[in-house]
Amino acid sequence: DAKTTQPNSMESNEEEPVHLPCNHSTISGTDYIHWYRQLPSQGPEYVIHGLTSNVNNRMASLAIAEDRKSSTLILHRATLRDAAVYYCILRDNVGGSEKLVFGKGTKLTVNP
Amino acid sequence: EAGVAQSPRYKIIEKRQSVAFWCNPISGHATLYWYQQILGQGPKLLIQFQNNGVVDDSQLPKDRFSAERLKGVDSTLKIQPAKLEDSAVYLCASSRYNEQFFGPGTRLTVL
Numbered sequence: 001d002a003k004t005t006q007p008n009s010m011e012s013n014e015e016e017p018v019h020l021p022c023n024h025s026t027i028s029g030t031d032y033i034h035w036y037r038q039l040p041s042q043g044p045e046y047v048i049h050g051l052t053s054n055v056n057n058r059m060a061s062l063a064i065a066e067d068r069k070s071s072t073l074i075l076h077r078a079t080l081r082d083a084a085v086y087y088c089i090l091r092d093n094v095g096g097s098e099k100l101v102f103g104k105g106t107k108l109t110v111n112p
Numbered sequence: 113e114a115g116v117a118q119s120p121r122y123k124i125i126e127k128r129q130s131v132a133f134w135c136n137p138i139s140g141h142a143t144l145y146w147y148q149q150i151l152g153q154g155p156k157l158l159i160q161f162q163n164n165g166v167v168d169d170s171q172l173p174k175d176r177f178s179a180e181r182l183k184g185v186d187s188t189l190k191i192q193p194a195k196l197e198d199s200a201v202y203l204c205a206s207s208r209y210n211e212q213f214f215g216p217g218t219r220l221t222v223l
Contacts, residue, residue: 032210043116043203043214044155087154098143098207099168102154 004088009107012078020073020106022088027068032091034100035062035073037084044087044102047073083110114138116215118204124221130192133218137185137206143167145212146179146189147203155203161187194222 005023012018024033035047048055048062050071055062061074075082087105091098117136125131137144142163147155158177160168163184172179176195181187191198201217 034210036212041216043205043217044212045214046211049210085154098212099157099160100155100212102156104152104154 004090004103006086006088006103006106008104009109011109011111012075013111014080015077018075018078018082018108018110020075020086020088020108021070022072023070024088024090025069027090028092030092033062033064033068033071034089034091035060036087036089036100036102037082038087038105039081039084047086049091078108078110080110080112083108116204116206116213118202118215118218120218121216122219122221124223125194126223127196128193130190131194131220132188132190133202133204133220135187135189135204135215137187137204138208138213141206141208141213142184143207144181144187145205145207146187147205147214149201149203149217151200158189191220194220196222198222 032049032051034049036044037047038044048057048060050062050064063072085105085107087102089100119134144161146158148158149155158172159179161181164181179189199222201219203214203217205212205214
């Protein structure tokens, strides 16, 4: 399984944008980039995913580098409820595999 | 739409005892997963079902862990006998397309 590298922790202030980086230098052409987050005492929840183009949804934006070796999850205005561990995951869709391999993620602290 | 349901939410047992966890996935989701999450780490996949068939159980410690999904809906995960290192949160997830939906998990403490 392809690996990702994320900072262990990041801090942000409420209502400011947050940019969470992820490096995936060994990404293959069929790997999708998925982001999940896990709030305290809850199961992970899906945030966003993409392949090559930048993606936007109601929760966040995903900016993917042109060479696909890195990506950035963007929370446009952080709230206290965004404090969570954010996981960047590569998922290979070849053969229909839906397996997610989680790393340790980035723990985001949001200060009021 | 109801989410993934799991029970119990908490369980405390002594080592060498047995324990079972139950999961009810979202209606219509053919794929079901069980993950183990040890404190401070990300979830680790134990087993993946497609309907009632096993797709991936490569990381399931089969000498003590077993799982079934007999009718392609609910699933149970059993540990027999439990060890201290099995203390973790056991997460169930289900999916239909790209997104996995996780339940709240069962926190197991083995004393």
